[in-house]
Amino acid sequence: MNQGDIYVRGWGAVTTLGWSASESACNLIGGAAPPAAVGKSSHLVSREFKAFEVSYSGNPLEKSMAMLDSALAEAFAHAELTTDEIAESSVLVGTTGGLFIRNEYEFTEAVRNNPDRKSPAISCRNRGAGEVADLIVNQYGIKGMSLTFSMACVSSSHALVVAADLIKREKIRRAIVVGFDPLLNMTLHGFASLLLFDYDQCRPFCVTRAGMQIGEAAAVVILDADKSSSAKYKFSGGYQYNDIKSMTSAGIDGVTVSKVVEQTLTSARVSPADVVAVKAHGTGTRDNDLSEGRGLVKLFGEKLPPVVSLKGAIGHTLGAAGAAETAVWLSCLDAGAIPRSFGFTEVDPEIGFAPLQANVKARDGAYLFTYFGFGGTCTSYLIIKES
């Protein structure tokens, strides 16, 4: 390994598939990935939306905090970080809603506890997206930089790329990159209002796809300039791009997607033929999957490696997607498998390929990650698996 390499030292995640990245991966590989279901949490005001919810017996605010704690604990244990090493790290958080869950929970509780009164106005008491980083800093006594990126669906994938940039420039030594987005009424209803919600099933790259389904997650990926004894993954080629043509689409001709991925491969000095598999954004919306599918075909041609979307199994975890999908994917690789894509039944002729339909053995090499979010945001990076 060369000087200047960036290592993935540890990771952790809580998703609908489990309270750890390894449990999520185990269920994913084992096929125990049930479709989204009607939300059960007490703060959800409508039962018409299916979502990939994390199971928990307490209230949604406590659950969100427990998810964050659990993901951090798993990542720290996996990375074998000492208390001092944690304290000298920097924290980069990606989140869309921050702790907005508190507002929704308190409002619905106030209504529930006062059934005879007129509904109060909802109040907004949370302190913005930066509050999540502040919680982590205070809990672990972290003295490094705190940076929060609130950039819709690429929040934590952008955070990973910025963290790698800062490590490469020797501005920070180690980054605890966090993705955090609990299930909110705001986003469920918001994507429904944009007609981007599939009320039946999330079907990435399938001709019958009709939109996304939202999931919730807390996830942590630790990037480090120093190689720990057990580190076998390198982060490489991180690229962020801002497409100003459209707020909601990366362009269905696939040109933007193709260029973003090409830039990643070029900066990492990896040829398309060396990409083992693609962890695609694959939201299940008409436009995203068309943009991404065409872009990947444009770049890889007939030698397209296996393409997987995790959103048919864990949902679109919005700002947490970057960290959550990376963490679950790495646990799958550790378990020896590239997981299959869920929710697919029939090839879309406009896309021209099927996502991976059976688990395959994970070999060493480059794995490509892509994210294309609201506001023209595009992120792409590689994780290199070495023995």
Next chain:
Amino acid sequence: MSSELNKNNLNTAMPVIAASYIGPALTPNRDALWEESHLPLNTDGLVNEIMGQPMRRAGRFIKMVCCGGLACLQKVSLDYLKGKRTGIFLATGLGNVDEIMPFITQVFKHGGGFPSPNQFANSVSNAAAFVLARICEVTGTVLTISQEELSFESALWLAQSYLESGEIELALVGGCDIFTPTVEEYRERVNLTPGNFRAMKMGEGSSWLLLGKDEKEKTGDILAVDFDDQLLRLEDFSKSEDILTKCEKLISVSLHQDSARQNKSRVFLPGFRLGKIETAFWKQKGWEIDDYLPCCGIHSTAAAFGIARALRDGQSSFFVHYNCHASGKQAFVLASTK
């Protein structure tokens, strides 16, 4: 790897090409009277003045971000960005609460029946940065950074690292937060509790800097952005001796790099967490105080207003902006005017 790595400070000078500030009175680059009880003011006049046409579908936060960014670029014109690798770094403590609240109110009021898709689109956290980037035709690094009352300092730190690496040539760095009723809830959102802030009205602002190497156009330099790795107790937020020591140390490093700055006067800009300002103490030590807060009121990115205003109006001086996060983390920004 350097032992300096964990000190969270950057000492590479960043030339400031342009600076602009807009406070709650919505009069660009002028200190103007305003009343907390009359806020928020209608932005239509400001939008017409800066943009030359209305922004009909945009929310107030997006309008303020765009007006602030474009007011900053007025000095050089939009064409100045063409052909240059430019980054946009939008700092905001609270973001577009003005769009989020009506949207979520509709969700709860109607059980999800009639929320507006346009309002949801405008409420997404990076919508404002997208609109500004589209106007400026910036396609590279466009980041929305939020770190409560240290959001602007964090964005400045990040922009400096991108400029220093050569990944970008220009950085448009701004802080924007808007007044959203009620005042009591707004204070809670900014985490104001007894003893952790200076008594002042709440406000808002959109203040921006254009950074990049251009000796001809530059009006000053950002010399250091420094996050101290010690966490202070609340009672130590305002200790003048300690703050002064740190300010002098920052200036000393800067003078070591360029002794021609020796004769500049020294100005202290206190952020809103500084509970009291010991004016006599600072004057005795040869410093002037620029208390900008009465001109913009408390908001999470008030630092951007203070720094942009000083860079725009200051007479050949060093100035240091100081603020402290409620958790005790301190941030210093050292700048000098030409």
